[in-house]
Amino acid sequence: MKRKILIVDDEIGIRLLLEDLLASEQYEVRTAENGKEALELVKIHNFDLLLIDYKLPIMDGIEVMKQIEKENIVLDTIVMSGLVENIQEDTYALKNVKKVLSKPFDVLEVRNFVNQLLAD
Template sequence: MRRKILIVDDEVGIRLLLEDLLESEGYEVVTAQTGKEALNMIELHTFDLIMIDYKLPVMDGIEVVKQLNKENKTISTILMSGLAENIKDETEGLPNLIKVLSKPFNVLEVRDYINQVLAE
């Protein structure tokens, strides 16, 4: 069965970039623009990994991660941020958060990291 990844970013370019990259690696990719849309997708599908932007309209990435923790949904999560250094305090102690990824990122490093995580 193919591994399923949810990509959540309000920037269409980043969604398309990651979607193309990860689909070419054989993953099934679903995308969302907002945190609320992401939570709806998580209700409908089972994901192996979530890549979510920190800054999202309505509900930011941290809020989504906290909501999933409240609901005891354990999905490995990568938080993407242009301000990775500034959000360390907010991300402390979030059990599903496996990585904070600084934007802009190296797509090959991201691909290799995801392959490694999902191979486990």
Template sequence: MKKKILVVDDEVGIRLLLEDLLGTGNNEVLTAQNGKEALDLLATHTIDLLIIDYKLPIIDGIAVVQQLDKENQPIPTIIMSGLVENILEETSVLPNVKEVLSKPFDILELNTLVKNLLK
């Protein structure tokens, strides 16, 4: 059974990189460029892992995560941000957030993290 990973980032380069990196083996990677697209995909697909940028156009990444929490959708989530230290307090209260990754991130570290969260 393929695992579905949703990657949400407004930078096309990061979406393509993560699609290439994570779209191997048993993973299917869906991508969105903003929070609204992410919520639309989350409404129509069963997602096993969410990797989302903190700062997004239209609807912020943190707002997407809070919405999933409100709807009791326990999707393990990795939040990416250029300013990790500024968001740790805000993200620590969200049960679905398993990791906050600093941008630019280490590809090997991310790959290991994803494998562990999808087990």
């Protein structure tokens, strides 16, 4: 069975880039452009991994992550941000966060990290 990944970013270019990259690795990929949409998808689908931008419209990435944990959903998460040093404190408190990626990121590094996380 294919592992499922949810990519959440308000920039369509980043969503498409990551979607293409991870679909080519045989993952089932869904995307969302804001936090509210992401949370709705997480409640319906059983994702194996969440790649989420820290700054999102409607509902911020950090709010989405806190809500997921509050509902006791275990979901490995990679946070993407242009200002990594400013968000370390917020993300370290969250159990689901496995990595914080600085934007712009190296796609090969992302692919390798995702493959490591989802390797059974």
